[in-house]
Amino acid sequence: MMKRYGSVEAGGTKFICAVGNENNEIIISEAIPTTTYEETIKKVIVFFEKNRVDALAIGSFGPVDLDISSEQYGCILNTPKQGWTNVNIVLPIQKALNIPIFFTTDVNSSAYGEMHLNGCNNLVYYTIGTGIGGSAIQNGVFIGGIGHPEMGHQLIKKHPLDVNFNGVCPLHGDCLEGLASGPSIEARTGKKGQELEINSTVWDIQAYYIAQAILNTTLVIRPELVIVGGGVMSQHHMLDRIKMHFKKLLNNYVTIEDIDKYIKTPSVENNGSATIGNFLLAKNLLIKN
Amino acid sequence: MMKRYGSVEAGGTKFICAVGNENNEIIISEAIPTTTYEETIKKVIVFFEKNRVDALAIGSFGPVDLDISSEQYGCILNTPKQGWTNVNIVLPIQKALNIPIFFTTDVNSSAYGEMHLNGCNNLVYYTIGTGIGGSAIQNGVFIGGIGHPEMGHQLIKKHPLDVNFNGVCPLHGDCLEGLASGPSIEARTGKKGQELEINSTVWDIQAYYIAQAILNTTLVIRPELVIVGGGVMSQHHMLDRIKMHFKKLLNNYVTIEDIDKYIKTPSVENNGSATIGNFLLAKNLLIKN
Numbered sequence: 001m002m003k004r005y006g007s008v009e010a011g012g013t014k015f016i017c018a019v020g021n022e023n024n025e026i027i028i029s030e031a032i033p034t035t036t037y038e039e040t041i042k043k044v045i046v047f048f049e050k051n052r053v054d055a056l057a058i059g060s061f062g063p064v065d066l067d068i069s070s071e072q073y074g075c076i077l078n079t080p081k082q083g084w085t086n087v088n089i090v091l092p093i094q095k096a097l098n099i100p101i102f103f104t105t106d107v108n109s110s111a112y113g114e115m116h117l118n119g120c121n122n123l124v125y126y127t128i129g130t131g132i133g134g135s136a137i138q139n140g141v142f143i144g145g146i147g148h149p150e151m152g153h154q155l156i157k158k159h160p161l162d163v164n165f166n167g168v169c170p171l172h173g174d175c176l177e178g179l180a181s182g183p184s185i186e187a188r189t190g191k192k193g194q195e196l197e198i199n200s201t202v203w204d205i206q207a208y209y210i211a212q213a214i215l216n217t218t219l220v221i222r223p224e225l226v227i228v229g230g231g232v233m234s235q236h237h238m239l240d241r242i243k244m245h246f247k248k249l250l251n252n253y254v255t256i257e258d259i260d261k262y263i264k265t266p267s268v269e270n271n272g273s274a275t276i277g278n279f280l281l282a283k284n285l286l287i288k289n
Numbered sequence: 290m291m292k293r294y295g296s297v298e299a300g301g302t303k304f305i306c307a308v309g310n311e312n313n314e315i316i317i318s319e320a321i322p323t324t325t326y327e328e329t330i331k332k333v334i335v336f337f338e339k340n341r342v343d344a345l346a347i348g349s350f351g352p353v354d355l356d357i358s359s360e361q362y363g364c365i366l367n368t369p370k371q372g373w374t375n376v377n378i379v380l381p382i383q384k385a386l387n388i389p390i391f392f393t394t395d396v397n398s399s400a401y402g403e404m405h406l407n408g409c410n411n412l413v414y415y416t417i418g419t420g421i422g423g424s425a426i427q428n429g430v431f432i433g434g435i436g437h438p439e440m441g442h443q444l445i446k447k448h449p450l451d452v453n454f455n456g457v458c459p460l461h462g463d464c465l466e467g468l469a470s471g472p473s474i475e476a477r478t479g480k481k482g483q484e485l486e487i488n489s490t491v492w493d494i495q496a497y498y499i500a501q502a503i504l505n506t507t508l509v510i511r512p513e514l515v516i517v518g519g520g521v522m523s524q525h526h527m528l529d530r531i532k533m534h535f536k537k538l539l540n541n542y543v544t545i546e547d548i549d550k551y552i553k554t555p556s557v558e559n560n561g562s563a564t565i566g567n568f569l570l571a572k573n574l575l576i577k578n
């Protein structure tokens with residue numbers, strides 16, 4: 001019989017549940033608003049009780065505990081989202097459905113999907129939205145020794161036209177997220193990214209920072225491919241700006257054969273690569289068992 | 290019969306050849322001055338013809354081609370060292386000795402040795418010398434998708450007292466290596482690191498940059514342990530300065546249980562961990578075959 005795989009994209013605004021077939025095609029999906037922990041998880045369980053799957057992968061907003069040997073495995077850790085700190089989002093679903101569950105970060109799910117869609121084994125994924133998240137895969141294995149990456153908080157150099165801006169990260173001020181996330185645009189200009197005129201120098205400043213992040217992970221990890229997604233990247237001019245800065249900053253130090261194939265936006269709209277990534281991660285559980 | 294393993298630390302000044310036993314003890318070693326390519330490799334071969342080993346690992350200055358499927362595998366690539374660009378340092382040794390050879394970067398060898406000496410599986414290694422090199426290991430596997438890391442050229446934020454210094458990297462100016470390598474000290478002060486007074490603010494500036502590099506790789510890779518070695522770290526006060534800046538910059542964003550166990554200098558003096566790393570990497574070749 002054809003197997004069915006489940007995906008949960010656990011986000012701060014909504015939990016997207018989906019069921020896929022062996023070909024990663026979505027059979028049914030539902031967006032559940034993120035309300036209280038109990039109510040949200042209950043609705044996820046109800047969805048999968050109605051729509052049975054053989055295995056499930058959950059990609060969650062973070063930080064999360066991914067260490068299977070830890071007591072907190074499956075928990076969302078210290079999140080600013082009220083009522084969601086130290087709640088376990090794997091255990092109750094596992095108990096109710098009694099199927100294998102793979103638990104990871106939302107960016108890891110997206111990265112895994114993109115790896116498959118691009119047919120490669122080594123990739124870095126950045127999402128530039130309300131926060132900045134990052135994921136890396138080497139030879140099909142997620143990078144993250146004692147925890148998942150937190151690439152959004154790396155430190156980078158200031159743009160000459162941005163020296164007086166202190167950044168919006170509550171913890172670090174001018175880390176990457178503090179300087180290049182969506183809210184940093186609003187802090188600089190008083191306008192949301194979707195409203196800011198295309199010829200504002202702020203775009204170039206943002207692109208300069210994102211290019212540095214890509215450069216740093218290029219030099220640390222040496223991936224085959226870098227995907228940049230998230231709300232801010234819906235500005236289509238951003239990709240070219242990032243590539244331009246990346247090229248200039250790298251100055252040919254390592255060989256990137258074709259920059260248009262090296263830095264790309266996601267293959268599927270609306271973070272659909274996370275769903276596919278989850279289907280594949282769920283499938284892996286059955287292969288391994 | 291006891292096996293014997295060989296180590297070559299191929300450096301710009303000297304090639305250190307060593308033979309070790311099953312317990313990673315050095316039986317004999319010799320430092321061969323790095324002169325011409327032909328002469329140096331010839332002497333390495335003569336050493337191992339006199340002192341036979343069952344397998345050999347070479348940790349080389351770089352950049353090098355580590356891709357076994359590449360035609361240039363075993364070559365030193367574009368190096369400023371005259372006469373050493375595009376020379377193959379594996380092939381002639383392999384032909385002469387006819388034993389399995391593992392080829393990697395000098396920092397990878399050191400990192401592998403430190404992994405063993407510290408009994409861990411996930412680690413980052415930085416060396417702060419004439420240049421800055423970096424290596425990372427996850428679950429015993431070197432990180433480096435389409436090539437070895439080049440962490441020395443990552444970009445970081447400027448120290449407020451260092452804004453007018455442009456850095457010494459010929460390619461990037463103020464990348465990490467441009468700002469925190471040994472030669473950057475000389476460029477700022479006119480004095481070599483070994484001559485600079487201990488109360489110079491330059492030490493604090495250097496430590497600030499090295500701390501940022503450790504922070505960035507902490508957030509990208511999440512290692513268990515970070516080792517910092519190289520000539521500049523012979524200044525024993527540097528380790529404490531680096532830890533102080535690291536703590537302040539990280540601002541508890543991810544949990545580091547004990548910083549004194551997290552950031553350390555190498556376990557063996559004079560880069561001896563590279564020799565042990567090479568013995569282990571050579572041993573692996575026989576286990577795998």
Ligand SMILES: Nc1ncnc2c1ncn2[C@@H]1O[C@H](COP(=O)(O)OP(=O)(O)O)[C@@H](O)[C@H]1O
Pocket residue numbers: 011128129130131181182183192193194195230231232233234235
């Ligand atoms: N078209 C757009 N252009 C620029 N910025 C945008 C656009 N759409 C959303 N953003 C910004 O991206 C951020 C939201 O990121 P998004 O990836 O959509 O969601 P989230 O990160 O909250 O999951 C907000 O700061 C928003 O202003």
Ligand SMILES: Nc1ncnc2c1ncn2[C@@H]1O[C@H](COP(=O)(O)OP(=O)(O)O)[C@@H](O)[C@H]1O
Pocket residue numbers: 300417418419420470471472481482483484519520521522523524
């Ligand atoms: N005791 C010391 N204090 C500070 N800097 C030092 C010291 N010893 C060496 N250095 C500096 O470190 C650099 C050499 O680094 P080293 O790791 O010894 O060799 P290399 O990187 O060339 O293999 C030089 O710039 C030198 O000035």
Ligand SMILES: [Zn+2]
Pocket residue numbers: 152153169170171172173175176177178
């Ligand atoms: Zn931050």
Ligand SMILES: [Zn+2]
Pocket residue numbers: 441442458459460461462464465466467
């Ligand atoms: Zn550089």
